[in-house]
Amino acid sequence: MTAILFLLPIALLLGGLGLGAFLWALKSGQFEDPDGAAARILLDDDLEEDGDEEPKP
Amino acid sequence: MTTATAETEIGCPSGLEPPADGVSIDPAPFVRRSNGLARLDLAVFGAKCAGCIRKIESAMNALPEMQSARLNLSTGRLSLVWKDGAFAPREIAERLDAIGYRAAPFDPEKVEQESDREGRKLLRSLAVAGFATANVMLLSISVWAGGGEMGPATRELMHWVSAMIAVPAALYAGRPFFSSALRALKSGHANMDVPISLAVLLALSLSIFEFFKGGPHTYFDAAVMLLFFLLIGRYLDHRLRLRARAAARDLLALQAATSSRLNEDGTLTSVAARDIVPGDRLLLAPGDRAPVDCVIEEGDSNLDMSLVSGESAPVHAQEGTSLYSGVLNLTSKLTVRATKSADASLVADLTRLIEAGEQSKSRYIKLADKAASLYVPVVHTLALATFLGWMFIGEAGLRVSVMNAVAVLIITCPCALGLAAPAVQVVATGRLFRSGVLVKSGDALERLAEIDAVVFDKTGTLTYGKPRLANREEISDETLRAAASLARVSRHPLARAIVAEAGPGKPAPDAVETAGAGIEGTIDGERARLGRAAWVGAESAADDDAQESWFRLGDAPPVRFRFEDRLREDACESIADLEKLGLEVEMLSGDRQAAAASIAERLGVKAWRAELQPQQKIERLEELKAKGVKVAMVGDGLNDAPSLACAHASFSPGSAADASQAAADYVYQGDNLAPIAETVVVARAARRRMLENFGFAALYNACAVPLAALGHVTPLIAAIAMSGSSIIVTLNALRLSMGKRRKS
Numbered sequence: 074m075t076a077i078l079f080l081l082p083i084a085l086l087l088g089g090l091g092l093g094a095f096l097w098a099l100k101s102g103q104f105e106d107p108d109g110a111a112a113r114i115l116l117d118d119d120l121e122e123d124g125d126e127e128p129k130p
Numbered sequence: 131m132t133t134a135t136a137e138t139e140i141g142c143p144s145g146l147e148p149p150a151d152g153v154s155i156d157p158a159p160f161v162r163r164s165n166g167l168a169r170l171d172l173a174v175f176g177a178k179c180a181g182c183i184r185k186i187e188s189a190m191n192a193l194p195e196m197q198s199a200r201l202n203l204s205t206g207r208l209s210l211v212w213k214d215g216a217f218a219p220r221e222i223a224e225r226l227d228a229i230g231y232r233a234a235p236f237d238p239e240k241v242e243q244e245s246d247r248e249g250r251k252l253l254r255s256l257a258v259a260g261f262a263t264a265n266v267m268l269l270s271i272s273v274w275a276g277g278g279e280m281g282p283a284t285r286e287l288m289h290w291v292s293a294m295i296a297v298p299a300a301l302y303a304g305r306p307f308f309s310s311a312l313r314a315l316k317s318g319h320a321n322m323d324v325p326i327s328l329a330v331l332l333a334l335s336l337s338i339f340e341f342f343k344g345g346p347h348t349y350f351d352a353a354v355m356l357l358f359f360l361l362i363g364r365y366l367d368h369r370l371r372l373r374a375r376a377a378a379r380d381l382l383a384l385q386a387a388t389s390s391r392l393n394e395d396g397t398l399t400s401v402a403a404r405d406i407v408p409g410d411r412l413l414l415a416p417g418d419r420a421p422v423d424c425v426i427e428e429g430d431s432n433l434d435m436s437l438v439s440g441e442s443a444p445v446h447a448q449e450g451t452s453l454y455s456g457v458l459n460l461t462s463k464l465t466v467r468a469t470k471s472a473d474a475s476l477v478a479d480l481t482r483l484i485e486a487g488e489q490s491k492s493r494y495i496k497l498a499d500k501a502a503s504l505y506v507p508v509v510h511t512l513a514l515a516t517f518l519g520w521m522f523i524g525e526a527g528l529r530v531s532v533m534n535a536v537a538v539l540i541i542t543c544p545c546a547l548g549l550a551a552p553a554v555q556v557v558a559t560g561r562l563f564r565s566g567v568l569v570k571s572g573d574a575l576e577r578l579a580e581i582d583a584v585v586f587d588k589t590g591t592l593t594y595g596k597p598r599l600a601n602r603e604e605i606s607d608e609t610l611r612a613a614a615s616l617a618r619v620s621r622h623p624l625a626r627a628i629v630a631e632a633g634p635g636k637p638a639p640d641a642v643e644t645a646g647a648g649i650e651g652t653i654d655g656e657r658a659r660l661g662r663a664a665w666v667g668a669e670s671a672a673d674d675d676a677q678e679s680w681f682r683l684g685d686a687p688p689v690r691f692r693f694e695d696r697l698r699e700d701a702c703e704s705i706a707d708l709e710k711l712g713l714e715v716e717m718l719s720g721d722r723q724a725a726a727a728s729i730a731e732r733l734g735v736k737a738w739r740a741e742l743q744p745q746q747k748i749e750r751l752e753e754l755k756a757k758g759v760k761v762a763m764v765g766d767g768l769n770d771a772p773s774l775a776c777a778h779a780s781f782s783p784g785s786a787a788d789a790s791q792a793a794a795d796y797v798y799q800g801d802n803l804a805p806i807a808e809t810v811v812v813a814r815a816a817r818r819r820m821l822e823n824f825g826f827a828a829l830y831n832a833c834a835v836p837l838a839a840l841g842h843v844t845p846l847i848a849a850i851a852m853s854g855s856s857i858i859v860t861l862n863a864l865r866l867s868m869g870k871r872r873k874s
Contacts, residue, residue: 077284081291085265092261099253109203112180 141230143181156388158219159402160235167197168214172233174206174226182231189225193217208233220400235388249372252365255303259358262299263351266292267849270351274846282344289341289348296350297334303357304330306364322502322544325509329539330356336536347533352540352848359545359856366552370559371571389414389421392465403455403472414464416621420457423475426450428465431645432622434458443597443677444622446646456768460621461645496573497817498551501824505544513538516839530841537838540848542831546855550823553863558816561867566784566799567809574795578779578810579817580760584708585751585773587765588719588729591783592701594801595766597623597677597693599631609689613681616641616649616660624679625649625660627693648679656684663688697732704803705733711810714759718747720769747773764806766790781806812866819866823859830855 098104162169177186183201186208190199195216201208210222226233269288273280280288304327311323330353337348390398392411403421406412411427414420430448435457444460447453453466455475472478517535520526559569569575589595602610614632617625619641638658641651648661659666659682666680668688682688705715717738719726726740739750751773754761763770763777766786774780774793782794791797798805834851837843 077287084268085291085295088261088265092257095257096254099250099257104253106202106204109183109201112183112203115180116184 141176142178143185156220156223156390156400157233157235158400159388159405161219163214166214168212168219170210170219170222170235172208172210172222172226172235174201174208175232175234177201177203177206177231185229186226186231189229190222193221193225249365249368252306252361252368255306256358256361256365258299259303259354259361262295262303262354263358266296266351266354270845270849285346286341286344289337289350292348292350293338293341296354297338300330300334300353300357303354303361307357307360320506322498322506322548325506325539325542326356326360326544326548329353329536329543332536333540336532340533347845349536349540349845349848352543352845352852355849355852356540356543356545359852360548363548363552366556370552370555370569389418406468406472408468408470410468412466412468414459414466416459416461416463418459420453420455420459420466421475422455422468422472423453423470424455424466424468425452426464427467429463429645431462431464432460434460434623448646460623461643496551497576497820497824498547501547501827502544505547509539509542512542512835512839519839520841534839534841537841537843537848538835541834541838541843541851543852544827545852546823546827546830546859549856550827550859550863551820553860554816554819554823554866557863557866558812562796562805562809562812565805565808567805568797568799570795570797574779575813575816576820577760578762578795578813581713581762581778581810582759583714583716583754584762584764584806585716585718585754585777586735587747587763587767587770588717588721588726589695590766590786591764592717592729592733592803593695593697595695595785597627598696599627599691600694601690601692602631605689605691609681609683611635612653612658612683613660613689613691615653616651616658616681619643619651620649624691624693628660628679628691653683658683697729698801698803700802700804702733704807705735707804707807708810711807713762713810718742718750718773720744720767744769744772748776751777762810764803765794781809815866819863823862826859826862827855 103110157170157172160170174186177183183203186201187199190196190208190210193212193216195213196210197213198211199208223233269292273285273288276285307323307326307330310321311327314321314324333349333353333356337350337353340348388400388402389406390413391401391406392398392413398413401410406422412421412424416431426447426449428449430446432444433447433453435445435454452469455470455472455478513535516538517531520531520534521528524531555575558575562569586592599605610628610632614629614635615638617628617632618635618637620626620643622643638651638653641649643649644661644665646662647665648659650657650659650661652658659680661679663669663678663680666682666688668680668682668690677694678690678692680688680690708715714737715735717726717730717733717735719729719738719740720742721740723740726738730736730738742750747770751761751763755778760778762779762781763774764781765771765774766783768790770782770786771790771793774782774790779796780794781796781798782790784791784797784799786794786797796809798809830851834843837847
């Protein structure tokens with residue numbers, strides 16, 4: 074039964090990490106524009122045109 | 131990639147969305163300046179895909195000194211930051227127009243209200259409740275499964291950890307319910323949140339008490355699970371209402387119109403409509419709308435008065451004519467003097483009528499609220515009866531009596547009730563969305579399911595709302611092409627109809643439009659005129675010259691172009707479908723008697739009225755309402771917006787004026803009327819599902835309450851019953867979207 078003494082904290086810590094990650098994502102605006110985020114991954118011209126992205130070596 | 135060709139096309143490159151029509155508004159008065167930076171938020175219409183993001187953002191980034199340009203595809207908001215003074219804000223609107231998107235500035239004060247603080251709070255509460263439910267359930271299951279094997283010390287440890295998680299989590303996640311319950315109690319009545327809060331708080335305190343006593347049963351898992359399920363329902367409901375508010379955003383954008391003010395020294399400044407004072411001189415270019423009520427000082431032009439009459443046949447106006455706000459200038463430049471401020475003008479009056487209609491709608495009592503008003507007293511009486519029964523008849527002592535009373539409160543948890551309505555609404559709106567119907571509020575489905583009659587506006591709703599050439603076969607290709615080359619210089623609807631029939635081509639080089647008469651130009655070295663019969667030199671027998679125009683090339687005999695507004699293709703079938711659903715159909719039109727009569731006859735509509743002003747349409751709706759008839763209104767014009775708002779339920783086509791779309795409960799896309807009947811069918815099915823769910827919840831309670839009252843309910847049974855009933859109502863709601871798949 075001593076196993077639960079460290080298994081319980083581990084389980085709670087992992088769950089807490091998940092919760093923390095979600096709250097952080099919510100706060101940092103990850104859910105502001107779900108449609109846009111889905112569409113933006115299709116854009117690749119930031120690699121060639123804009124100067125703010127590192128060009129490929 | 132074919133970047134170059136995509137760049138030359140206008141509008142959404144995916145072809146999902148036609149290019150937005152209309153002209154962008156000069157956003158200059160809405161720019162916010164600080165620290166040498168200028169900021170601007172625009173509502174962009176017509177953006178749908180990744181290609182749109184790239185087109186719009188790269189067009190904006192091409193402007194000098196643009197620091198950040200970001201389009202939010204979900205909300206359609208474009209946020210711009212640039213170095214102040216680098217370019218005129220008008221250039222932003224011009225560039226967007228050039229690539230085929232229309233933009234309207236946001237009123238920054240109103241944007242603030244858009245931020246979704248309540249949704250964030252619900253989502254955070256939901257996350258915390260979900261975390262707590264999962265972990266407490268983990269611990270509770272081991273206690274239940276451990277049964278006889280688990281020693282009291284281990285069980286106590288489990289309960290201790292559960293308490294450490296559940297108590298803070300429930301206090302945090304329960305805040306939306308606690309504060310709402312408190313507000314309700316303060317104002318002296320009980321809503322659904324009162325028994326919820328009571329059940330959660332009692333379950334928590336009872337569990338803490340049991341825990342210190344070393345008892346075997348705690349309800350920590352029940353308390354957080356109850357909150358978790360209810361928060362799901364609450365969040366779904368909130369999302370629906372948020373979408374309704376986003377649709378109302380269009381109306382705000384419309385009110386944020388700007389105009390060109392003519393200064394004393396002859397220069398022009400762009401001003402917001404709300405800053406115009408009576409006496410200001412304004413310049414109305416062709417394509418501009420009058421921002422306030424005003425009178426023409428100089429110039430003459432054709433005007434689109436559809437705001438007032440609903441009819442798009444243009445009216446000729448000259449010096450001294452009074453204009454209502456929202457009137458569209460079609461042909462030539464006008465100088466006008468404002469007679470009223472924006473707040474006193476017709477658009478503002480319409481807005482107030484819409485608000486009045488919406489207020490009367492908000493008095494509508496939703497099914498869920500009706501169920502709640504029954505639920506609250508019944509449950510509280512049952513819990514009290516259980517307590518008194520055990521205390522005095524069973525003489526079981528305080529602890530057992532309270533325990534059983536709390537079990538009643540928990541087992542009757544309104545999970546099924548709280549999830550039943552939102553789950554059905556979300557599934558139904560999702561299904562309608564796929565068929566091209568946007569539902570703007572959850573209770574719209576309930577209202578639509580109750581209607582007995584459908585009232586149609588004529589122009590633009592039953593018909594296309596645009597004149598089309600009716601006698602194409604009488605006109606030679608050569609004549610049509612020549613007439614179209616003149617017509618291309620005009621915004622007049624009849625000229626547009628000729629151009630639409632002739633297809634693409636070049637305008638005549640020296641064509642000039644004379645307001646109220648027609649267009650004159652040179653074709654193949656000969657003078658040509660297109661316009662009114664008298665001006666062209668023809669004898670017209672028609673009594674209504676708004677529906678015809680004449681064309682004459684040189685000395686050749688004049689050719690008559692006749693126009694008519696065509697009925698939508700499936701208008702007859704759709705009306706028959708609605709009648710099959712047991713609905714009365716009526717038509718209200720602002721058009722002349724004769725025109726309305728012929729349309730009504732062709733559609734087989736027996737009840738119709740013509741020559742109605744917006745106010746009279748509302749009166750007719752009120753008259754029907756007084757008779758106890760629940761009416762769904764279908765309309766598209768700005769003049770229909772107040773009647774849309776005051777009807778029991780309302781539809782507007784996607785091609786309608788912004789204000790009408792904002793006022794309507796449903797916006798349907800495409801050229802067909804079929805979505806109306808489909809929406810009625812779905813709404814009725816949704817209502818049936820909801821009633822089934824409420825029926826199920828009642829049945830479940832009828833079985834569970836006696837068990838709980840007799841003291842047979844353990845935390846394990848409560849947890850199974852609670853999650854079981856929630857899953858069943860959700861599955862029942864999902865049947866709505868499965869029915870569709872089977873049919874198609």
